[in-house]
Amino acid sequence: MTAVFAVCFAGLAVAALLVLVRLLLGPSVPDRIVSLDTLLQVVVAGVAIAAARTRSGEFLAVLLAVSLLGFLGTVVVARFVERRGA
Amino acid sequence: MRDVLSAVLMLTGVALALVAALGLVRFPDVFSRMHAATKPSTLGLLLITVGAAVRMREGGDAVALLLVAAFQFVTGPVAAHMIGRAAYRSGAGAQAGLVVDELADVSAPPA
Amino acid sequence: MTRRSGTAVLVAWLTLVWVGLWGSVTAANVLGGLAVALVLVRVLRPSPAGAPAVVSPPALLRFVLRFLVDLVVSSLQVARLAVGRRVELRSGIVSVQVPGASDTLLTVLADAITLTPGTLTVEVDASTATLYVHALDVGEGPEGVQRLRASLREQARAVVRAMGTAEARSHPTPLGRTGDRRREGQP
Known part of the structure; x- marks a missing residue:
């Protein structure tokens, strides 16, 4: 199982780096919101896999909070962009 | 057995996350990146x-993980819709090179 | 689903989430969750979205299964596009109208469209029950657009069958023959 977790974390790290590339390149604000949203999903995936590794539910509350707050943030920024323009 | 199932699910999930990230970088405009x-x-x-829920020792932890998945299913498409609408209305999708745009008839994107 | 049973389902769901968050099924958790859910429903009074939905379990099950298959197919499709060589995509935004659809139904349909192959809901006009859908590839010419609209309408019909209101069900051709607002000459 150790190798599986290593591969999972490495894969997620690469995914996060790729998402960062789009976050930096933009070019528009919606592009960056999409990137941040995806980055957050990668973080949630990472925490879930970390929980699976230790088999303990310590961080699961964090996971729930992060995933819901992320949604809230996305909606708020999207509404903001809609009114103010990219 | 549970370990194998969990490993397969998690590895497939990570592969899909990689694909999503790759698409985000390679696709040409904001709408296709959202796909x-x-x-x-x-x-x-x-x-x-x-996959993680399968490995948890306590049932409660597994349920919490499944709740995360359920929330994701409910919120993900709504968030995507919000971003898509913002992209269209703010004109960020203007360079998308749409071959048809039936939305333009009712809501003209700013130039 | 009547207004009353709609609220009951909401209370049950909120209680379930509460118990899930606590992580164990104890009498205190269930009763506490029930109390919180009842207070929330009482205070916030979520408006039951429009006419009561008529839930048909077999159609709902078919819709959910179909949806899961679609989700896998669309993920693979995006995977192929993301990994493969760059291809010229003819993307576009197409409208589709769902007469008689409640807000709930439109939401479910918009979500389903977003997670199924090649399509993404970008705008919803609740007043005309029209969805505007971005498609990765609309195909060649007007036939391509027609084909796309037909498949979107088929998807809408599946949702109506699963959980449509009586009004949406009774609509003679659930989504009209042409669905395109310009053709029907509506404002």
Whole structure:
């Protein structure tokens, strides 16, 4: 199982780096919101896999909070962009 | 047995997350990038959370993980829709090179 | 689903989430969750979205299964596009109208469209029950657009069958033959 977790974390790290590339390149604000949203999903995936590794539910509350707050943030920024323009 | 199932689910999920990230970088405009950011990453996160839930010792922890997946299913497409609408209305999608745009008739994107 | 049973389902769901968040099924958790859910429903009074939905379990099950298959197919499709060589995509935004659809139904349909192959809901006009859908590839010419609209309408019909309101069900051709607002000459 150790190798599986290593591969999972490495894969997620690469995914996060790729998402960062789009976050930096933009070019528009919606592009960056999409990137941040995806980055957050990668973080949630990472925490879930970390929980699976230790088999303990310590961080699961964090996971729930992060995933819901992320949604809230996305909606708020999207509404903001809609009114103010990219 | 449970370890194998969990490993397969998590590895597939990670592969889908990678694909989503790759699409996000390679696709040409904001709308097509959103296709990449919604479908594979929603399915990927579902597989990862289920895979992790399979390994948990306590049932309560597994339920919490499944709740994360459920929230993702409910919120993901709504968030995508909000971003898509913002992209269209703010004109960020203007360079998308749409061959048909039936939305333009009712809501002209700013130039 | 009547207004009353709609609220009951909401209370049950909120209680379930509460118990899930606590992580164990104890009498205190269930009763506490029930109390919180009842207070929330009482205070916030979520408006039951429009006419009561008529839930048909077999159609709902078919819709959910179909949806899961679609989600896998669309993920694979995006995967192929993301990994493969760059291809010229003819993307576009197409409208589709769902007469008689409640807000709930439109939401479910918009979500389903977003997670199924090649399509993404970008705008919803609740007053005309029209969805505007971005498609990765609309195909060649007007036939391509027609084909796309037909498949979107088929998807809408599946949702109506699963959980449509009586009004949406009774609509003679659930989505009209042409669905395109310009053709029907509506404002």
